[in-house]
Amino acid sequence: MMKLVVGTEAMFFLSLIVAFIYFSLSPAFRNLQQSTLDIKTTGMFSVLLFSSSFTFWRADANCRKGRINRLKFWLLFTIILGIIFLVGQAKEYMKLLDEHVNLASSTFGTSFFTLTGFHGLHVVVGLIILTIVTCLAFLGDFDAGGSSVISTVGIYWHFVDIVWVFVFFVVYVVPHLM
Amino acid sequence: MVLAGLWDIKQSSIFNVASPQADKIGAVGNGFLVAATGMFLLVAVLTVYICRRYRARAGGPEPAQTSGNRKLEIMMVGVPLLMVTFFFFWSLKTMSAVLPPRPANRTPDVIITGHQYWWQADYPANRISTANEIHLPVGRKLLVALRAADVIHDWWVPALGAKMDMIPGTENYLWITITRPGTYLGGCSEFCGQEHAWMRIRVIAQEPKDYEQWLVSQAAIDKLPADSLTTKGAGLFMHASCSSCHSIRGTAAVGTDGPDLSHFAGRRTMLTGIQKVSKQNIYLWLLDPQKVKPGAHMPKFIFGRDSLLALTAYLSSLK
Amino acid sequence: MSRLEHIRIPEPEKPLPGLTISSDQGLIQWLSSVDHKQIGIMYLWLSVLFILVGGIEILLVRIQLAVPNNHFLNPEVFNQLFTMHGTTMIFFVLAPAIFGFATYFVPLMIGANDMAFPRMNAFSFWCTLFGGLLLYFSYLAGGAPDAGWFNYAPLNQFSYSSSPGIDYYCSGLLLAGIGTVSASVNFIVTIFRLRVDGMGLKQMPVFVWMILINSFLILAAFPSLNAALVMLLLDRELHAHFFNPGNGGSALLWQHLFWLFGHPEVYILILPVFGIFSEVFPVFSRKPIFGYGFVVASGVAIALLAFGVWVHHMFATGLGNTVNNFFAASSLLIGVPTGVKIFNWLATMYGGSIRFSVAMLFAIAFLVEFTIGGLTGISFAIVPIDWQLTDTYYVVAHLHYVFIGGSLFGLISGIFYWYPKISGRMLSEKMGRWFFWLFVIGFNLTFLVQHALGAMGMPRRVYTYPDLPGWGILNMISSLGGGLMGIAVCLLVYMLFTSRKTGQIAGSDPWDANTLEWTTTSPPPLKNFNLVIPVRSTRPFRDWKRPDDTDWAREGVNNE
């Protein structure tokens, strides 16, 4: 079921990404994109998000082997990485808003905030789910083993990361390739 | 009688062909009509035949339980496939004949802009602009550029061939060659708001020499007011903010939010086809635009009867 | 071959969600129900309610259009009415009716006792219902949406439509969309997980196949609508610039996103109906479906092609001949698998023993009417013809021939076929025939002439029209036909209501049918099955009733 949900979510992001690309064909858009976005800082935070996929994978593997303490550790690690990523995104938003780039300022603002905003929303949802799962872990729900909860949540969390790969590429990398 | 009636009906329809573009489209249309009728009859006749032949009879035996037949299936795929392939190529041919690419360096013969709810027509070569009734010459392959000022509109005159959307932010074009002089009716064909219904199109196709003459008359400046009533009207027009939306060549009125009113009274219809141009109709329009054409973007002004008469006199002097 | 044993459905460890509710709780029981049958019934009544609403809306429109230069409605009201009519019919009549049949019969047809996620099933239904209510709340909030069901930009922007109608359009459809997507997830999991032992994919009834395909189609198509609606809401509420060309936005982006959803949507509304016909034709012809594999495969082909044709709604937007040609080709191709289905149904009837029940009458009428609608669809796929006829009444004729002559006929056929199972009582065949003729004649009167109106130059969505030769009389015919359909629909609703109590008792298998839902009582008990007959072909019940002439034995011989 989670795979189906993720599949339909992927189509949703596809539409947003297509809209972004559609508008990015205009030169004014390109200029703003190049002058306002800072690939280095965001790149760093992105690496953190990608590594949270790794930490989650460790959590999943440990869960399967029944090592509940390690599971708790990796889950917490994942959550922290997710939060740091969000903080990075928030800082970037603040900076852009200071420069008067916002949802209503131009098509760049419109499509940038919509695309990254929806991704951020998915990270938030993911963090909430992770927090719940972590609580369950601490309450001992996984002690018995055989639960598929962690791998199901994993599908979602990896999906959120993979979406960011595409978003990062389209929004931050592409202008430097042109 | 019946024939005359049919002829009338033909006038505003796609069967009234007055351009090679419409002719080519008509040909593939008729071709498809024949093929589709054939296909339809095949299905219909089979249905009726099977229903009559295999009606259940009381106490009849259980029918043979056949569940498939390779050869038949191949035919079910093959025959329609052939048919659509045939029409695909016909369609390709027609499309490149009707709408070949636009040469980069050619200025359009006329630029038509759709507004909520009226048409603006600019003739770049002659630097004139008119509205609503669109004059075109016969016998020339015209490049018509299509723009929109606000929302999406759509240009469609069935007798002249393809329709084309007018989309804000982009410019579309059509090629139109008119073969016979006459008046051709059409209408805006993309829903564009309250008065979409009353965005009718009148194209007046003229022999080249009549057309040149019309161009000259349009470029001329309207006669100055002759009597006191029209003078008063002209004054009102300039001061009562009409001039901020409308333009009249040779005067201080240069607004562009409403139709150009130069030589307004020389037109047959007003308000894109709702009514004929007449003193009474102008009067009623100015009295309360929202009653005549609800939703039109012209406000109601509070004028006395005298002022209305003066404005009406002025507008109907603009021949 | 010996007769196989029943398959015993194990008693559930926890009580089935539906079983925890006792039946003496009246309305509360319905409101809190998670039983797939009750939810299915609620979907169906929802659809009946909205067809009355959507029908009244368009009858007012037809009164306005009966004569030229009419002043019965003002343009503002008119535009709201046709917009609401289209939106209602598509999202709150056809879609809920399809989901109603699917939630009711998919579990029964695959020998399951409920959907995979019963609570989510209820969630889907309530989302749909509240989506519809939200849409209609706009009338109270200051004006219904008025930019047509596909709501083109930039007319949908605040500067051109400042009443809150379009905001309700967005939120209502978003909510209903969430319901639709979650229902699809539910169907897919149900069909993959809960089939009774022995029912492989090749033994699945065609209806179940079509629901499966349809669910994937929904999962892929709805997100682009949802994305577009969210963008539009951002535009309207937070002054974003997706769709307003004045600020660099794009009018065409909306069209691409909308039709990328919109075209698959129209197939979403026809594929399940093809499934219904694939049950009705075999039962009333006493033959197996002809070319099972082809019927299913053509469904898959239609679903795949559906994503490659959306630009055929935009042939007149000036995208250029190359683009148009590509989409013309795919649109023409889609006629081929559809044709395969039509001919296979004809072949199913051929050589059969046809019983003309009302369900079958509608199926037969469908063959003819849908072919008309399909062929006019193909005529649009020939781009030059579309250049003449797009956005005229010819399109209105096309869409009603496929929606009514296709989808609605199928749903009505389904009602007559399955009503006995749902209610335990028959719908009167005699009154049904009256209804059939009234409806079919009214339908053709209304929409056949609209082909001519389109060709005669009448654009769609006009609140009135000049008195051009021929226009008045044809519109009058069309309006009269609409009235006839109205009477017919009232008759149907009357029958649906009264037959619940007074209809003839049906028994578990009134049609001598083939599939599992007919093996349980009518109406089925809360727990559908304790025992399921063995499934070895698409017609398990017939195999069971005629052990000397089973499909699987026959096919086994054929294969050797």
Ligand code: HEA
């Ligand atoms: C159930 C809904 C449904 C279905 C099934 C279809 C089926 C088809 N539709 Fe239709 N369509 C709509 C609902 C539907 N449509 C709606 C609602 C609109 C208007 C939206 C709006 O603007 O408001 C629309 C508009 C529409 C347009 C745009 C018109 C315009 O606005 O300019 C086009 C253009 O190509 C089109 C094409 C087709 C084609 C090619 C098919 C094909 O799938 C048809 C295939 C079927 C057959 C062909 C008949 C059976 C086949 C045979 C008997 C075999 C032999 C046939 C051949 C060899 C051709 N449709």
Ligand code: HEA
């Ligand atoms: C399932 C889809 C569906 C169905 C069933 C119908 C049913 C009907 N449609 Fe609809 N139609 C659409 C889908 C559908 N339509 C769509 C998508 C559009 C495009 C919208 C747009 O352009 O945006 C459209 C547009 C449309 C138009 C074009 C409007 C325009 O462009 O200006 C017209 C015009 O004749 C029309 C007519 C009808 C008629 C007469 C019926 C009849 O069949 C209706 C029959 C039913 C009834 C009449 C109800 C009976 C009830 C009563 C009589 C009241 C009883 C009261 C109580 C018991 C309380 N429709």
Ligand code: CUA
């Ligand atoms: Cu302009 Cu419709």
Ligand SMILES: [Cu+2]
């Ligand atoms: Cu389509």
